[in-house]
Amino acid sequence: MTRITALFALCASVAALSACGIDVPDLNNPPIEDLRDNPTRENVIAATTGLIIGQRGDVAAANGYVAQLGILGREAYNFDGADPRFIGELLAGPLQKGSPFGGNFWAGPYANLHLGSLVVAGADTAAGFSDSERAGVKGFAHTMMALDLLRVIVTHDTVGAVIDVDNPVDELAPIVGKDAVYAEIARLLDDSATELGAAGTAFAFPLPSGFTGFTTPASFLTFNRAIRARVAVYTGDYAGALTALGGSFLDDTVANLDGLNVGAYYTFSTRPNDLTNGLVNSNIWAHPSLKADAQTNGAAVDARFTRKVRQLAMGDGAGMLESDLKFNAYSATAPVPIIRNEELLLLRAEALWGLNDPAMLPAAIADLNRVRTISGGLAALATTLTADQVEDELLYNRRYSLMFEGGHRWIDLRRFDRLTDLPLDREGHVRNQRYPIPQAECDARPGEPACTVESM
């Protein structure tokens, strides 16, 4: 009996064990196939919000966009005892393609660009959207993609970038030059504008509080045009910039800081699974040159400096550097600007100056003065400044108005070919001009000329 029972048990277990399937699904994440192959209204909307989240990801990290470009532009230091590369690589240079410093601002934006193209494709095919909603999703996605690509090119500049983000992983799209990248950004923004125009009166998706004032297709278009204006100024298309500014939320009637601060922001919070602002970091200090270079109005120092920076009794230092200045601007839940009215005024001033028409200078100076007086508490500039003086003032006011909020200082000096204005704190320090193509990208592109471009 025992033998028979046991043999039976053996046979039964053989049958039982081999009969059932043992497949296990992904218990941690929704599969990409859901979005790529079976887009629905809901998952496309979730991915649309994901575009903002993804773009925000590296903005306010201690090693993120604002912080790193702030250090490169000598606005900030990071005295992180655990990572000497905040000084060794960013200030003493060169930026290294294999490090999370020099190799930055590539993977993140491209992941978001790829997500953006999934959103655009999903908006076309997912059931449950009206046509205007489809256009709204695409218009929003294209603006976000333009911002992602803009982050890549302002960091990598003449190195160039990839603009085709839909290629399979084993068929890499080429790295194209800076001009082609800016052209693609402009195209994305302009396509977006067209789509937003067809997007009806409301988006199908919610927007976070950082986009307050830009939550309808029409108002979002003014944000889109603001970015377009920045891109136009960066590419020297001053006339185009003025046109774009005309469609933007630029407001030159403002009388106080609140008016200057109108704009779109990346927001941070302590709500579940949200992100807090990593620029609140005890290692981040302001660059002493901010104090030294601040203009005064009588005894009063430029209010932008006193508002954004405070002096501590005891400073800190690392790598033979020291500072006793801290930024006030950020808390754990403080937003980081994407673009705001103050920048738009400065962009218009620059566009007017850039037309290279003396007749336009007074208008440029007028815009500068709005910013100087409201934001900086400084005296108005004389309307008789020369173009070169206006250039200096443009750079000065951009430096203090946009201080430590998006790498403007470093990008501006490079645009004006004046990186040599950046102070070198110590012998051996350098001025990095651009980020190299990251190691992993170069590994996949043997012989790629862009990979030989140095950061200095």
Added chain:
Amino acid sequence: MRLPGTWIGLVCGLLFSVLVVAPGVARAQGTRSLTGVVVDADTGAGVSGANVVVKDAASPATAAPLVSTGADGSFTVAKAPAGELTIEVSATGYITIKTTVRAGKTATTVAVSLRKELPPAPPSPPPSRTIAGRVRDAVTGAGLVGARVQIVGTTTTVVTDDDGLFTIPDAPLADVALQVSADGYAAGSIAAEAGAATVKIALESLAAGGPAPDAPRTRAVRGKLTEQLTGEPVIGAAVKVAGTAQVVLTDETGSFQVDNLPLADVVLEVEAEGYKNLKILALATSTEVLGVLDFAAQGEQIILEGRAPVIVRSNLANGASVVDAEELNRVSSPTLEGALVGKISGANIQSNSGAPGGGMQLRLRGISTINGQSSPLYVVDGVIVSNVAVPSGVNAITAAAAGGSASNQDNPVNRIADLNPNDIESVEVLKGSSAAALYGSKAANGVVIIRTKRGRAGKNQVSVTQRVGMSQASNTLGSRRFASSEEAAAAFGAAVASLFTGTTYDHEAAITQTSAAYETIASASGGNDKGTYSASVLVRDEPGVVIGTFYEKQSGRIGIGYQLGDRVTLDVGANIVHSTSDRGLTNNDNTGVSYYVALARTPSFVDLRRGPDGRFPDNPRAGSNPLQTVALFQNREDVWRFIGSANATVALWNDAENEVKLIGTSGADRFSQRNDVFATPELQWEPADGLPGTAIEGVTNNLNYNLGVSGIWRHTPKSEKFKNALSLGLTYEAVDLVSIYTFGVNLSQPTIDTATGLNTQELAVRTKDQGLFLQEEIALLDDRLSLLAGLLAERSSLNGNSDKFFVFPKLAATYELKVPEDTFDLLRVRGAYGEAGNRPNYGDKYTGLNAAQSIDGLPGTGLGPNLGDPEIEPERQREIEAGVDMALKDQRAVLELTGYQRSISNLLLQRSLATSTGFTTQFGNGGALRNRGLEAALQVTPIEGDVTWMTRGLVTLNRSTVTDLPAGPFNVSTVGFGAGLGAFRIEEGKSATQIVNDFDGDGDLDPVGDGEPDFRIGWANTVTWKAFELNTLVDWQHGSDIINLTRLLYDAGQVSPDYVGAGEARLEAFSSGDMRPYIEDASFVKLREISVAWSAPAKWVKNTMSLANLRVSLSGRNLMTWTNYSGLDPEVSNFGNQPVGRNYDVAPYPPSRSFWLSVEAGI
């Protein structure tokens, strides 16, 4: 007789001995002549060169001169004392035997059979009861032929043979009565109690008077059989007169009598179930013989059967290392791997940090994978147990994984640490893939088979061990001393220099402590013929060397073997473990909170001590005050774990030539881990983000379970020309792990529900594996040649196609050469080929969206960083190995040498992608890797005698090469901080563990180091003298480079002890991109273990202390380290267990040395 060729191997660890003395007729007075023969207990072959000393038992000083045995094992002592004799026989490699020939006897011939050393475990109780007996004529005592013996109440009837003997093989394990009848005799009956193995019954002849006995032309020989280990009588053994059909059985006292023996030399062949066969030479003049039986070679723990070779385990053709309980526990170790260091050839065991509670990595035979699973498979009593390392979640505070760096820097414990080393009977490490193929696709990293202690039938044994210890930090980094405030100002500016008072503080000393530890272990075991038990409890309390850190463990275990009915044997075990620990805050961080990260920025003149108001000052130079951190920060871990196993063996068939067994195994390993991290708002770093207070609660539940059913058919034909075993079976294993973390900020209490900001994270792993195996094993030429072939087909849910079976074959052969006996004890060659796999990690086949994020309460999904491979397959490892085992004459030197080549193809790679594709890495198969290595073990006994010195060296040497990488080179993305700080780079034609850095700034990454050691040597020494035993274990690692980022941090903070000059020069090189000054040689020599033990004299212990035994030892672990490495410890891994890419030193937990005083008492 062929001698040397038949000697059984040394390395297998199963060495036997048996003693037989056949006292003859003693002379009345003066001296007598004594002749005898010394034979090998296993083979019956004579042992030449054995030393025989015959002494007068009453006055040992009266001794006959020492004689040696001749080539056939025979010896003659011409003038032996006449009284009771003590005969001592020793031969190298055998257990020395002392026996007594009783006075008054006339023994003149003695047969001594020697057993090789190390007796194996006792046999499991016989599956069924056999009643043997003899039916005799009540008057003559002659056996009755053809008598019928029936168990009353059953139909079971047997008939006696020519000698009146009978055997009832399948008698129930209960009291029965036997009814006996024979023609011409009155029927009789006799009770056979459940415990009785033999019965004798004498029947009265119905014929009056009966036949008169013949005049004796024969003799009778009486004898007694006892068990080697316990001295207990062996009951029911069959004693057969060679060349005849005459058989007698031993009675309850183990005694037997053989009548009607011719007056000539005869050989008695003894057979008893569960014991090795024995041959006793009864010389023509002998009337009495003694036999000592040894347990049969076992190696048949039911747990291993089915998957492991079952015939001749000692002939395992692969490098297997066995470490026994004594070796493991000589010096107290908190964890199993710690106790294995330096004891296994081919193993590279390194600790990840000095934190209490372990965290060690065991790598066998080099680099087995790049991105696959890196832990060996741990099997405890047949249960595949979990060795996962679940992070504490402290990364939320350290932000170590921020900035694009890899995570897993939380310094977690790998959970094999929960096992109690004291519960372990033996650890067997199967290294070759051919051995590993036993476990198929999970075995590429080797298999560690752990057997916990089991009871033995016999007396209950209880022992208690109390250990008291002390541990202290064994190394410090030191800090630069500043001579003046000017020097301080030059380094840190005037503000910081204003703190300079001329006092230098030793911050490292201020965060460490010397602490007392204790460990109490109690165990009991015993059993009878129906079942055995073993139970133990352990309580261990071990504070860490950093203030506030500790590791506490309580463990209880019970193992029971039970005979259920005739055919079924059950073996169940249960182990429950509770451990709690606090591992402090070490390793990399980006917020300045890890102790040594903060110290790297803290000049030694800054006073960090607690002020009179009870508060700690803020550290003006760093984000945290380490003195405050050790005092206030909590990083608690609490684990409950249960490991249970139940195994059953069913004997399906048994006859003279065949044995069929069915084996069922099942096991479960369940643990629940809770992590509680609390950073109180008072901590310096907490208010920095405006959200003071951080709490992290992690809850992890894990269940591993496995089921198996297998059958074994063993066949040995009557001719015994070969032995054969065929196994077939099925296995199923599953893992289910879920970790849920809740991160709370802005809170005042260590309870997470006071937090105003919350994040959650869930991580789940679920795997299912199923396998089918077939194995054929054959032993030929008296077991000298053994061949084994097996196939394992497995499918796994981790593979892209979970329905596809992957087949892993293995082949192995060993051959024992016939060698000149005067040169060698043993010479054996072995070779094996096998394939094993390494499954993908969970999730490798999926491309997931990242849905665990939100903005302003709006959920959003983003792209995950990894591109999965829906077609992913296991890696395939093909290993060929060859080895030779050699023992020189008298075992003075024993050498094991193994060479291997492992080729791993279809590598599991997490390839870095061009990130413009939107993905950072891609999982997939591709490329190949090769390891070549040598393992050698050499044991020499230079001194033997009053003082015995045994020394043993293990050499491990491995070289890896990436032989194929179609997708091009890439940096290992799971570890490291980018090539600027040194990266591990996988590149065709290069070592798999090369470290690269663009030190010359030409844009190309150049090799600057290699993580793999050139070689490792473990050197153990044992010196015994009287009751004292000294043991030492030295562990030498040569080569292996470490990326010493701690030193870089200290240099960057300008506080390295040698900063002025040397540190500045290093920093100068670093600032130009040259990482080489921080890539250091990690060679070291460590005095791992040293112990001195004293065993109290048995008599004194028994009479004075009323104890069975008493042993006192003084021991130390990691007492000394000799190294040029500048960091705290050359054994370190910031990223925990990593197949490639250990060897990052970032602010680790400091190493410790410990001392223990142990008292072990048997009750």
